[in-house]
Amino acid sequence: MTWLVWRRQRVAFLLVVAVVLVWVVVLTSGRQAYLAAPEPTDDFIALGMTRFGPFWGFGHSFLLITPLLLGLLTGAGLFSRDVEQQTHLFVLTHGVSRRRWWTSGVLIGCGVVLIAAAVLSAVASWAFAPLDVDAGESVLSPAKFGVSGIVPLAYTLFAFALAAAAGLLTRSALAAVVITVVGYAAVMIVLAGYLRVDYLPPMVVRGPIGGVEVVGGLQLNTSYVDGSGAEIGLEEAFRTLRGCYETHDSRTCLAQIGITEEQVTFQPDDRYWAFQAIESTILLLLSAAVLVVSAMRLRKDVPV
Amino acid sequence: MEFRVERRSGVPTYLQLVTQAKQALRLGTLRVGDQLPTAKTVVERTAINPNTVLKAYRELERDGLVEARAGLGTFVVRTLALPDSAATQELRAELESWMRRAASAGLGREDVDALLGDIADKTFGGDRT
């Protein structure tokens, strides 16, 4: 069965290797070009546009969807082509159980995408390392977090699992692609956009107005605190004190309504690995869930 | 020899095989000692049920024309070829000269066939097998 999966999916696997190779070349040359470029100027916009703007920006954007590409390549056709062309009937009537047919495809596919994703993640971390120092972004920022560590592996695994399961359930590679793209985008938006910042309760620092400084970390929110300890949003304070601001300085105005301190909430950078572990676990559970759903299809009496 | 099966003829398939074998025995294409094609070969070529072939061979065996030898195959033991006697040769010569006359009288092949068939029917009865 192993031989069959390799033989059947060899074009897909070669494409996976090609994708990884392209990234290695792009990332390596991007790193070289960055290191060879003249010292950064103080002009932030010029710096962003010329020095590492395209490489950093596009590089991260495309790296964030590369797991999707790898998952589609290996997963979408894995079962759907067999079922579409009925070749699974050949396999299943030549001494191979449904379970073996399914398991060997899933295991080999998982192995391939995990290796590819691991190489990509390592190369990307290495290539962006000098840029990250200059750009000064937190390792928890959506772009950096999603392309480094073990999270890319988990995203790739999820994309593969979703594509393989959808292919088996819909018996159509095209439907599998559509479902995977939509599902992957939805999961990524929910995790990176909403859930990630709250994986652990954020840290809170309070201090005199204008006197709180947080170094590193992902800053989430800044607000004022009045004497009773209640939190007042910046915008709310601004609306209340609009008249006051026209004639007085802000500190005086704020004092008028009892605000004496400000507070900053943030996720510190040293939570990087904890967050990586939490997000990877979520994705692993999702992957397992879709695979279990597809495995249940095997037990049902449909001529898979 | 090679058997042919005419599927739409209405004649039972095994009978077609028997008839063809007898025809071959009459014409001398099958002679004493010759082996009939194995059932497997006939089945492969004609795609008919093996039992049909076996039934035809049993029929030929009952007529004493062939004999099944275990593990070897089915062999011709008696021929239906006309004895090559003086009488046969004389009849043949007469028929040849008659045929020439028929041709010169303007009879075609089908006319001759019809005429011969009619006479044969009257002489031997209607049974043509």
Added chain:
Amino acid sequence: MTDGTGVAVRADRLGKRYGARWALRDCSFELPAGRTAALVGPNGAGKTTLLMIAAGLLRPTAGTAEVTGSVGFLAQSKALYRTFRVAEMLRLTGRLEAAERWDGAYASRLVDEAGIDTERRVGRLTPGERARVAVALALGRRPDLLLLDEPLAELDPLARRQVMGMVLAEASGAGTTVLMSSHVIADVEEACDHLVLLRGGRVRVAGPVDALLDQHRLLTGPAGGAGIPAEAVVLASTAGRQTTALVRAAALPSPPAKSTSGLASARPGLEDLVMAYLQDANDGGAA
């Protein structure tokens, strides 16, 4: 290997439902070992479902299907990897099958005898060649029961004869029971000695062809069917001044009543029998 006296397939009140629709219902029949059986019926009668259940590819919703010995299955699509070379298909099957159950040399020889170059890709073979490769691969596991789903569909007449000839010759040599579906009676008429007729998901007729034909008569008489006992009729049709009826011999009066003596009576052909049972209005039990 079967001894030719046992039962190769035994279906007992077999049923299979897809959603709300019963593809098979209350199917009961026995196929004795060593037979070459035709599974006939119109499209949608449940032939593929029945074969897939017998092959272990589907689980029945109701009833049971027992199969004796090992099973070879040929899907209607032939189910070969079209991008593979024939040699790769042979090698693949050898890898999939347990070593003790796979006779690779035999499968290779069958492909060879069909005159097919094993370096060619499956997708480039003619439909007839593809069918013969698929049959060779199904036979390579030396099955006791060979299930063929519409093996001749989409083949030209020469290929039909070659494929059927190959199946029959190899199966008879090994004593293999064959069950093949077809919706073209002419394809299986000469090849099969056993009939299973499906209609609307139910078995309408099943049994040895010779016995079935002996159990029926084809009666011809004046229009109106006068004198033909209604309870014996499977199907009667009138054309011009003449009525033809396929009847069950057992239901005819014996000795022949005066009323039926004026009718011409003949043994029906397989096609007469099949056509009658495919068209009759009766949806009840089998003959």
